Amino acid sequence: MEAKAKPAPPPAIRKPPTREEIMERIRENLKGIKHKIIVLSGKGGVGKSAVTANLAAVLAKEGHSVGVFDYDFHGPAMARMLGVLGKSPSALPFGIFPVTGVLGIKVFSLAFLLPDERTPVIWRGPLKAKALQELMTNIIWGNLDFLLFDLPPGTGDEALNIAQNIPDVKGAIVVTIPSVVSTVAVEKSVEFCKKLNIPLLGVIENMSYFKCPYCGQITEVFGKGAGKRIAKDESIRLLGKIPLDPEMARCLDKGSPMIVCKPDSESTKSFEAIAQSLLQLLS
Ligand SMILES: Nc1ncnc2c1ncn2[C@@H]1O[C@H](COP(=O)(O)OP(=O)(O)O)[C@@H](O)[C@H]1O
Ligand SMILES: [Mg+2]
Numbered sequence: 058m059e060a061k062a063k064p065a066p067p068p069a070i071r072k073p074p075t076r077e078e079i080m081e082r083i084r085e086n087l088k089g090i091k092h093k094i095i096v097l098s099g100k101g102g103v104g105k106s107a108v109t110a111n112l113a114a115v116l117a118k119e120g121h122s123v124g125v126f127d128y129d130f131h132g133p134a135m136a137r138m139l140g141v142l143g144k145s146p147s148a149l150p151f152g153i154f155p156v157t158g159v160l161g162i163k164v165f166s167l168a169f170l171l172p173d174e175r176t177p178v179i180w181r182g183p184l185k186a187k188a189l190q191e192l193m194t195n196i197i198w199g200n201l202d203f204l205l206f207d208l209p210p211g212t213g214d215e216a217l218n219i220a221q222n223i224p225d226v227k228g229a230i231v232v233t234i235p236s237v238v239s240t241v242a243v244e245k246s247v248e249f250c251k252k253l254n255i256p257l258l259g260v261i262e263n264m265s266y267f268k269c270p271y272c273g274q275i276t277e278v279f280g281k282g283a284g285k286r287i288a289k290d291e292s293i294r295l296l297g298k299i300p301l302d303p304e305m306a307r308c309l310d311k312g313s314p315m316i317v318c319k320p321d322s323e324s325t326k327s328f329e330a331i332a333q334s335l336l337q338l339l340s
Pocket of ligand 2: 105106107129132134207208209
């Protein structure tokens with residue numbers, strides 16, 4: 058009688074990687090990036106994404122290699138603002154290539170993982186952390202001068218996940234508008250960074266004022282002096298003020314940051330000045 062073939066041994070159960078191993082993989086994958094910078098704010102709608110997109114574009118225009126990671130599950134905006142909405146990153150067996158947007162900016166947005174802009178993500182914190190770890194291990198950024206992380210409002214899961222999973226973050230830029238409601242929320246973000254030892258690069262006062270295009274009169278629509286006050290109270294730099302510019306929303310909706318869409322505008326000049334301060338700070 059023929060001997061029965063031995064049953065194949067059960068597949069070896071692979072142990073899940075330890076936290077140290079995960080961190081090592083992320084560190085290895087991000088080692089070609091010089092400056093990792095997060096853009097955050099306690100409040101929504103104050104212009105974090107607009108600042109990220111415009112700053113990325115100004116830096117790219119000046120010849121820096123720039124990537125943007127949109128870590129906003131609930132309101133990802135970078136794909137639209139950087140002109141790559143509807144495109145998909147190429148996923149290969151060895152990694153995922155980000156999409157190349159306006160001015161050569163490498164973009165990865167959580168919007169790429171969703172079927173359309175209206176589909177909500179209903180995920181709890183740990184899943185968001187896992188997604189961040191997976192993406193940071195697998196996205197092939199290559200060598201970059203800057204990788205900007207656009208965050209959702211507040212100091213919740215996403216901000217904490219970045220703080221705990223991204224090694225060597227160069228610093229945080231906090232964005233506020235001049236209203237008291239916004240400044241109070243932004244001060245929380247500042248305290249959050251201090252508690253987690255994330256260096257504060259400075260505060261940007263967005264929608265600082267509106268300059269009438271006809272008579273030049275300036276109206277401080279949301280109040281006055283918030284950026285200066287936060288900078289003083291929290292001992293951080295005021296990186297700059299950006300006017301409320303109706304063209305900005307229109308241009309970003311079309312996927313065109315101000316340096317491309319309205320290169321001579323006052324808001325473009327503000328972003329250029331902010332980029333210069335940032336470069337000086339990092340040099
Ligand atoms: N300085 C500005 N002037 C005009 N519109 C702006 C300005 N900053 C941001 N916006 C617009 O306001 C809206 C909210 O900004 P967004 O960057 O999405 O806010 P956040 O990311 O903080 O939630 C967007 O449509 C954006 O284009
Ligand atoms: Mg946003």
